[in-house]
Amino acid sequence: MTYKNKKPTSMEPNFLAILVASLSSFVVGSVWYNPKVFGTIWMRETGMTEEKAQKANMIKVFGLTFVFAFMLAFMMPTIVIHQVGALQLAGGNATDEAFIAYMKVHGEAFRTFKHGALHGLIASLFIILPTVGINALFEQRSFKYVAITAGYWAVVMTLMGAIVCGWK
Template identity: 60%
Template sequence: MELNFLAILVAALSSFVVGFIWYNPKVFGTIWMKEIGMTEEQAQKGNRLKIFGLTFVYSFMLAFMMQNLVIHQSGALGMIGGPMMIESVKPSYLAFMADYGDAFRSFKHGALHGFMSGIFLALPIISINGLFEQKLWKYIVIQAGYWVVILTIMGSIICGWK
């Protein structure tokens, strides 16, 4: 099973598409800015290249790791020592892959595991930070909701795109 770098790239870029919608002033942008105490003028002063460049790097890292969470066959590959060990695998691995090679490789299944990743990873992390930062639940729901949506979309793209 080889990496699908195009799917990973598209999944990473999906965070920008959703972010432009999610944080639009007509959706959650105005509420989010109020909750963090930022003005439009302050937002415009930010270094766009740094912000969007690092956002892409981090989104790519997330998308790259999502394949291990949403594609079950990655676990089987990991159990034999990774792709470099494929030439010396036992017949049981080959039989498993013959039986289950594309099992559960769908957009729907990836979305399920992406959603679960958002609920069980992103939500607790954002919530813990928000609690210690003494943010309101409104802020936590906006931030965590964004990541649940992103991870759901990333999981869908990465698992379903063969």
């Protein structure tokens, strides 16, 4: 999208990228929580057993997991795409002169998978890690639990950021 004209097109969310970013949490989870990776340690640290896991309502678990992952992915553009931030500063008005000027100077700068991954990782370190860490302190969870859980989200948010920012 170029901004050579005075009337740029709106910056609508890329819902396909958001959907794929949401689903990436399942792909990462299937590897991360595999017993050969961190699954066995995570189960021990949380007190989860195979019997208890089998009693879970998996439709509810996976359904709500998707909803929550979608919510994270939906907010990711505001975190990883500078142009969205500029649009927000313009009050969401893509015809605002300041926004047009910003886009004429910067255009699609930093709209890469690499840049999105960096911002996704930073967001996980400054949003997810403290959140998981605080909960773990009050729940008296171990450092291993924090490392596994926050590590999972660091990988997921890095991937989400890359997908959402780089997929134009």
